[in-house]
Amino acid sequence: MDLGVHLVDLVLWLIPGAQVAEVVSVLRAGGRPPGADAVEDYAVATLTLNDGCVVRLACSWRLPAGQDAVISAAFYGEGGGAEFRNVGGSFYDFVAERFDGSARRTLAGPPDDWGGRAAADWARRLATHPAYDPQVESVVAVARTLDRIYGRT
Numbered sequence: 001m002d003l004g005v006h007l008v009d010l011v012l013w014l015i016p017g018a019q020v021a022e023v024v025s026v027l028r029a030g031g032r033p034p035g036a037d038a039v040e041d042y043a044v045a046t047l048t049l050n051d052g053c054v055v056r057l058a059c060s061w062r063l064p065a066g067q068d069a070v071i072s073a074a075f076y077g078e079g080g081g082a083e084f085r086n087v088g089g090s091f092y093d094f095v096a097e098r099f100d101g102s103a104r105r106t107l108a109g110p111p112d113d114w115g116g117r118a119a120a121d122w123a124r125r126l127a128t129h130p131a132y133d134p135q136v137e138s139v140v141a142v143a144r145t146l147d148r149i150y151g152r153t
Helices: 004-014 117-128 134-149
Strands: 020-028 042-049 054-060 072-077 080-086 094-100 103-108
Touching: 004 042, 004 054, 004 072, 004 134, 020 134, 042 134
Parallel strands: none
Antiparallel strands: 020 042, 042 054, 072 080, 080 094, 094 103
């Protein structure tokens, strides 16, 4: 779940107040359950939230996908859907789309020089408001969810 931590964080950030009610997960290392000396190279988790939303996460270091990486997040609801995904296996080029029924609209796509924006935003916020930010406590819910994915609770 090395990369999966970001997916868990994204889900809990996008659905404010969401709490994970149930976790079902499967971890594999080389196609087998990982032993004490192995690190998983594939993980899939289904999270059921307290409001009934169901979230499915999957991560792999060894996915034979015909490209370097498959990175995506898709969201579907009563009013439509949206997807954020990498382009051509890239770790840097992404497209965001909105779905309305069978129609698809591109919201953003490459080229987009997004790489430094997060760091610049963090530095700007720190410079203008150096006090403790209680939003950082959201990482506790992410850590608890990861512990449940790994069967630690």
